[in-house]
Amino acid sequence: MLPLKKMIVGVVGGTILLFGLALLVLPGPAFVVIPVGLAVLATEFVWARRWLQRARGMVNRRKARRTTRAVRVILRRRWDLCKAWWNRRRFRSSTAATGSPAPTASPPLDPSDGISPPAEAGVLPPAGLSPQADPATATESFRKPAAGP
Numbered sequence: 001m002l003p004l005k006k007m008i009v010g011v012v013g014g015t016i017l018l019f020g021l022a023l024l025v026l027p028g029p030a031f032v033v034i035p036v037g038l039a040v041l042a043t044e045f046v047w048a049r050r051w052l053q054r055a056r057g058m059v060n061r062r063k064a065r066r067t068t069r070a071v072r073v074i075l076r077r078r079w080d081l082c083k084a085w086w087n088r089r090r091f092r093s094s095t096a097a098t099g100s101p102a103p104t105a106s107p108p109l110d111p112s113d114g115i116s117p118p119a120e121a122g123v124l125p126p127a128g129l130s131p132q133a134d135p136a137t138a139t140e141s142f143r144k145p146a147a148g149p
Contacts, residue, residue, distance in 0.1 A: 006044045013040035013048070 017037030023030035035055060041048035 009044040
């Protein structure tokens with residue numbers, strides 16, 4: 001009875017595995033069908049069990065690499081936010097120490113007039129520059145203050 005079961009599992013699992021290999025070049029879910037065929041074969045054959053474990057290891061390593069990359073991206077974004085916060089704080093403290101007025105936010109725009117808010121609305125100018133309203137585009141640009149008389 002045992003050799004018959006092994007033969008049936010081999011035929012069914014081999015057929016599923018061959019179908020999955022054919023799906024590599026044909027349209028279809030080959031990367032789903034191949035592990036199913038290997039799982040059927042792994043119930044009776046040690047070589048199929050090893051191949052299945054190796055495939056699982058490759059998938060797990062790829063997931064770990066992708067997770068590590070995602071963590072790096074998240075940490076980089078948070079670092080950039082912290083740097084931006086620190087630069088804003090430094091700019092505010094330098095303007096308070098010199099006595100020059102801190103930059104003011106532009107007044108909120110009325111949505112009924114059809115003008116969208118400027119892209120630089122929340123951006124503070126670099127040190128030594130002051131915001132200048134540009135009436136043609138309704139945005140603020142940062143220019144060096146004009147040399148006074």
